[in-house]
Amino acid sequence: MARVRFDKEKVLESATNAFWHLGYTATSMQTLVELTGLKPGSIYLAFGNKEGLFKESLDYYAQQSLDNLEATLDKYQSAEEALPHILMTFVEESCQSEYCSCFLVKSQLELSEQQTELKDHVSQRLRKVESLYFASFLKNNTENVAKAKAASIMLHIFGVRVYGYHSHSKDQLIDALHLGLPWLSWPINH
Template sequence: MAKMQFQRDQVLEQSANLFWRVGYNATSMQQVFKHTGLKPGSVYLAFGNKEALFKESLSHYAEVSKAGITKSLDAAESVELGICEILDGMVSQSAASDYCSCFLVKSQLELSDEPNLQSFVSEQLQQIEQLYAGYLQAKYGEQDAKAKACCIMLHIFGIRVYSYHQGSELAMRQALRTGLAWLPWHGLSH
């Protein structure tokens, strides 16, 4: 049996980047081989098929995202201020010239006609929502924390889909302050 001779996380990141930029449906396995530098046998042996590679790449992306959220919220002065900083950072990201939305959000929108894959994407997004709810629960209780986490996710979708249009960065920040008025926006420099 052939031995895998590559860094799995690196291949997952490369594959995620490809699926993210091109989309699941438009990505061919030939593109995967070229983008990762792996031979077909290595990819199929390690991941099985395109769908399995996509799922593992998306899951890897979600795990990195959750780790980043956790790190930000743990380092923040308060959970609420940490959420403000995360959302403000997303608005700033949307202004970058190479901005490409969010892999999870783009996949959720693209895969509406593929229930199995869309369900998998939804599970990843629900885990992120549950992460926010878990942090908020200590202060707000379970039900209110869940509602607030859902509201945060709605705003994240809005930022990621609306993205940056000339002059909209300030408008997006103002909309966040209006839509999430319970957060301490006064603690940010913007």
């Protein structure tokens, strides 16, 4: 059987959007076939199965997120200065009418304890994000403080990503972030 040639990045982009918006469980192989344009056999040959495609989609999304995060952190002199801008982006996203939380956060919350391997895969990607925050905080803080600040940021990001579905007030989210993260360099006016 001849191997089908396809643009892997486009396939991953389509699969990522499906898994992200529908969730792992609700994304059927038929949906993946329709969105990627690949036949089921090609998906199985290239990715092994739905789980393999999901993992590669998570990796694709996580790498894009890490690249964007690193680029943003590099624009500022410190993480404490960069993070208000990053968090405000998340708040702005949560206020959109078609809001769909972070793919990693949604997946972590969706996957059951029976899906241990997938849950661990998501957790590893989230730890990479936290490690990037930790490394950034480590430039101006002790190791213990950097670790605590990275954990605090992850808690607040999860909060914004999840609470964003329920909040009807941008100002309420911003006030909560200011109260919970007073050690960040918040701009005077929000």
